[in-house]
Structures are given as structure tokens and as C-alpha cells.
Amino acid sequence: MAGLLCAVPAQAYKVYIFTDMEGCSGVTGGEHISGALKEDGKRLMAEDMNACIAGCFAAGATAVVVRDGHSSGSNVNARVVDARAKLIQGPTPKVRYKELDGAAAVILLGYHAKALTPQAVLAHSYSSASIQGMWLNGREVGEIGVDMAIAAEHKVPVVLVTGDEQAVAEAQTWLPEVGVCATKRGTGPQSAELIPVEQSHRNIQEATAAALRRRAAIPCLKISYPATLRWDYLPAGSLRTHNPDFRPVANPRRVEKTGPSVEQLLLGH
């Protein structure tokens, strides 16, 4: 009798959503990040979070942590974020992924392509003001590849990446099995052809649920250790790398570090 009444308990699992702003639905350039449309940019970021959170719960997640990860780490208005998720805001010195451990899956939401990627909205690698490019074990890398490596160091696979078409294509070059959801087509560093925002939200929700349902088939990124991370730094006063007038400098200041953890290399340099 009891056996008939008791539903099979669903497997409890946590999803960790690391959110950037540049790749969110409806964000087309610097105006949304720090200009006249800044408040709209924050709202758009929160709406992509909510679409993703809804997809997580639709796929049976029992806990969702959403990290506000752009710039200072305090962008979205907490009142408009789906209260079923735990929102983490603010800078977390020395820890990029606060509360990642124990998650079954990571989602990189609203990401952007690596510095100097053509036709990519707001492409940069950690600092548009000071970094011309980065390399991981000799391969040019941006935030997507680095964050996949860090997630793997926590033994959690990245199952979905959302952003413009170039960002999601970059994700697939690192991990062919990763789920992707394009939010727009970049036409330059400060312009895009947009998917209607409501449609993009539906796409994110569906892609999230689909990626989580097949999460067991998505491996962690594998890289060899000790790992080497290289930074090419721009001279002071350079244009930002996502300024349409930016031109690469011939002799950037090169810094290279080798160690047992990409996370330590990234945060400790």
C-alpha cells in the first residue's frame, strides 16, 4: 500500500548559474552596460536569469544558485529575480564561484566571446581595458574556456552556454557536447541583430531544461596540468578591446604563470 502511495523520490540536484551581462537577450553594446540604457541592461540580465531558473526547475532541479557575475557582481535588482533561486551578489575575492561545490551542473549565462572575436558583441577577455588576449596551455582562450576549466576543477560540468552566436560557437570549440542557446547575432563589437526578447527567454528556458536532462552525457572540460595561463596586457591608455576603433598592439606586455589550478592562476596573478 505504502509503495503505491509513495512517488519515487526525484534525485535532488543543485544547478549553478554564473551570469554575465554582455551576452544577455536584448543587450547590444556599451549603452546597456554602462551608458544610457544601463538600467535596462540590468533588467534584461535579471530576465535571462529568470528564464534559466524556470528551466532548471522544469528539469527537476531541487536547488538553484544564481551568481550575479558581471563587473562588481551587483547588477540585478534582487526583487525581480525568481525567489526560488538563491542569488549571490557582490565581489568574492579569491573565489570566482562561491557555493559551486556540490552542484550537478553549471550554466554560463549571458556570456561573450573572447577578446577581438569578429562580429561578437562586447567581446573581451576579463578586462576590455587592459587585456588584449589570453592563452590557456598555449591555446587562445576567453572567459568561456577558463570558466569551463575552473568548473571542471570543482568536478562540475558546464552543460549550457548562452550568449551571441560567436560566444556559443566558441563554447562548442572547447566542449562539443555542451548545450548552447544563442540570444542574438553580433554584427560588430557594439551592435547586434536581436532575437525578440520574449522569444529569447523561451529559448533559454527550453535550452536549460534540455541541457539539464542530458547532463549525465556532458563531460567536464579536460585540460592538462600543470596549467599555463598567459595574459597579453595593453599599454595604459589604450582603447577598450571592444571599441570598434581598437587596433591590436604589436608588443603587449606578456605575463605567463604555471600552476596546479586554473582558478588559482586566474585569481592569484
Ligand SMILES: [Zn+2]
Ligand atoms: Zn561582463
